[in-house]
Amino acid sequence: MTEMLLALVPTYGLWLILVAVALSCLALPVPASILVMTGGGFAAAGDLTLWQLLLAVLAGQVIGDQAAYHLARLGGAPVIARLGRGRAGPVIGRAEALIDRRGLWAVLLSRTLLSPLGPYVAYLCGALGLRWGRYSAVALTGGAIWATGYAGLGYVFAHRITEIAALIGNALGLILAVAAVAGLGGWLLRAWRAQAGRVSAELA
Amino acid sequence: MTRAGAFLRYALRRHPVVIALLAVALVALGMLLAGLISDALQMLGPVAHDRPLEPWMSxxxxxxxxxxxxxxxxxxxxxxxxxxxxxxxxxxxxxxxxxxxxxxxxxxxxxxxxxxxxxxxx
Structure with missing residues (x-):
């Protein structure tokens, strides 16, 4: 699919990149980072204009980020509120406090270094009620860094574009694998500690 | 029994599915890391004159x-x-x-x- 999309860039150019970036912000499996990086290569070769590419990427990110946030706000917030009234109340409360305390850092990281996690953080922020203004400002800043980074990489290394694409593919997969290992390992560790605590309490 | 051993025994007994998923994620992590290192080493080398053209290139x-x-x-x-x-x-x-x-x-x-x-x- 990636090659098919890449072949469409010289024809449909910026519109294709804008739509791809917006869809990727909703967690749809579109190789946006590789498209943007290759777009940078096309800009270096004169097929696209660099500032227009950056603008298109940023526009795609704003549309996608806002859609994810508001979808989660509309659809997820009532579910979270209902769960909060039930047995999961303390967990939801802790999650909301965490998003309030560290949410902006999570948004910035998930828009830059940990970009594969971006859509999920956007959904969480919308559902858990991180303030829209703060979310939007940080998402836009992170998005601008991401767009400049990937497009710049393609622009500077246009002569090694296929090697960079392979590198990005592996790096993004690696970020997801590290997140999965950290999440599953952390969950197991917490469950084990909770169980050890219960056993100690029973013995006491 | 060491703490790590106790943790592993607990995890295998109580959460075998999570352990299986964790094992898959660890294998994937190892393979991707190896691929990344190999790609990075290739990038450090000189540009190959015979690198392939791709149909999507302009x-x-x-x-x-x-x-x-x-x-x-x-x-x-x-x-x-x-x-x-x-x-x-x-x-x-x-x-x-x-x-x-x-x-x-x-x-x-x-x-x-x-x-x-x-x-x-x-």
Whole structure:
């Protein structure tokens, strides 16, 4: 699919990149980072204009980020509120406090270094009620860094574009694998500690 | 029993599915890390002269990446150098279809022109 999309860039150019970036912000499996990086290569070769590419990427990110946030706000917030009234109340409360305390850092990281996690953080922020203004400002800043980074990489290394694409593919997969290992390992560790605590309490 | 041993026993007994998922994630992590290191080492090396062309590349990108002047690369691909950027074929796939060429033939032409240019460079 990636090659098919890449072949469409010289024809449909910026519109294709804008739509791809917006869809990727909703967690749809579109190789946006590789498209943007290759777009940078096309800009270096004169097929696209660099500032227009950056603008298109940023526009795609704003549309996608806002859609994810508001979808989660509309659809997820009532579910979270209902769960909060039930047995999961303390967990939801802790999650909301965490998003309030560290949410902006999570948004910035998930828009830059940990970009594969971006859509999920956007959904969480919308559902858990991180303030829209703060979310939007940080998402836009992170998005601008991401767009400049990937497009710049393609622009500077246009002569090694296929090697960079392979590198990005592996790096993004690696970020997801590290997140999965950290999440599953952390969950197991917490469950084990909770169980050890219960056993100690029973013995006491 | 050590704490790590106790943790592993607990996890295997109580959460075998999570352990299986964790094992899959760890294997994937190892493979991706190896791929990343290999790609990075390749990037540190010199640019290969025989690196492959791809059908999605544009003629201008090929010219830029292989260090060929625009008129040369356009001529190699059977495109009139005076053609405006959006009028001619936009990808190598379109060039191949229009000129009846294979990717290997295009690759040969580009490699030969790049080699000639390198030889004639002072």
């Amino acid at each position: 003629p201008r990108l090929v010219g830029h990446a292989w260090g060929l002047p625009k008129p040369v690369v356009l001529e190699l691909m059977g495109i009139d150098p005076d053609t405006p950027p959006h009028a001619g074929p936009r990808t190598l796939a379109e060039v191949m279809a229009r000129e009846g060429l294979t990717l290997a033939e295009l690759q040969y032409r580009v490699a030969a022109a790049a080699a000639l240019l390198r030889e004639n460079r002072p």
